[in-house]
Amino acid sequence: MTFDAVIIGGSFAGLSAALMLARARREVLVIDGGLPRNRFAAHSHGVLGLDGIAGSELLRRAKVxxxxxxxxxWLSDTVDSASRTADGFAVHTTxxxxxxxxxxxxxxxIRDELPALPGLAERWGxxxxxxxxxxxxxxxxxAIGLLGxxxxxxxxxxxxxxxxxVTLFAHGMTLDxxxxxxxxxxxxTVERTQVVGLDGEAPQLSAAVLADGRRIDLRALFVTARQHMGSPLVEQLGCALDESPVGVLVRVDAQKQTTVPGVYAAGDATxxxxxxLANAEGVRAGISLHHALVAEDSAVIP
Structure with missing residues (x-):
């Protein structure tokens, strides 16, 4: 069987795209490895009508x-590779x-690369x-901090x-x-002494520990994680990437198509x-992909 679309990734963007295609009665396969980016957070906020509900619960409802x-x-698996064929694409799983x-x-x-600071990873999310x-x-x-x-x-x-x-821990940066x-x-407040660790009963935080032995009381610490592609498929397929302030993003056009014809992308990777925003990206990608399928189906074959 050849699916109209295989969607790799079953979190918010992937599910939203799949829903649009399902409602167009298209044959869709969603392949998901079960590791959404927001799995570290106990609750999700700022989602209209669903504020405070755990991301895992939102995904469970959406999948049902x-x-x-x-x-x-739906296939619970990981995609190892994907390649172009005469009729589209072949997707190979673990x-x-x-x-x-x-x-x-x-x-x-995407995959978050966290700063190498003792005590940080176990408090993430x-x-x-x-x-x-x-x-x-x-x-x-x-009192909240920002690791600069x-x-x-x-x-x-x-x-x-x-x-x-706010205390901005300069962490080696200079300010004009x-x-x-x-x-x-x-x-x-700008603190120029290096942060060497975090204190408190994890996953809670009580203070940042500085190189000179001082402790700065904190209720939370914000960090900017460096982002990397969550899957090697993006580069394996030859999709172009763009640099952003937080890392690389997949280059897509207004229809969410990558630089590789027939390959679309949506969500945190874009x-x-x-x-x-991931939901909206998925909806746009699903609709655009459906338009492309219809255009192919209605094309005149010489």
């Missing part, structure tokens, strides 16, 4: 609803199966965070002042006079976003 459509099949598809949609997400719109309100104000050293750190520190009293003045106006 999606599989009510008779043209959708489980040893091969699936044929007219089109591919990569919703494979709980008291060490990356998105103030997702988690800032729940901190409830008070990133080109956007100064801008982020000023933004975070909306959610608490304009940045320093702007941060002062926002009430941001945009710096959140659940809502």
């Amino acid at each position: 609803q999606l599989l009510d459509y008779p043209t959708v099949r 489980g040893g199966e091969t699936w044929a598809a007219r089109k591919l949609l990569l919703a494979t997400g 709980h008291s060490v965070l990356h998105c103030p719109y997702c988690h800032g309100y729940e901190i409830g104000g008070g 050293g990133h080109p956007m750190s100064s801008t982020m520190a000023g933004l975070l002042a909306e959610w608490g009293q 006079e304009e940045d320093a003045a702007r941060l002062q106006r926002r009430g941001v 945009v710096v976003g959140n659940i809502t």
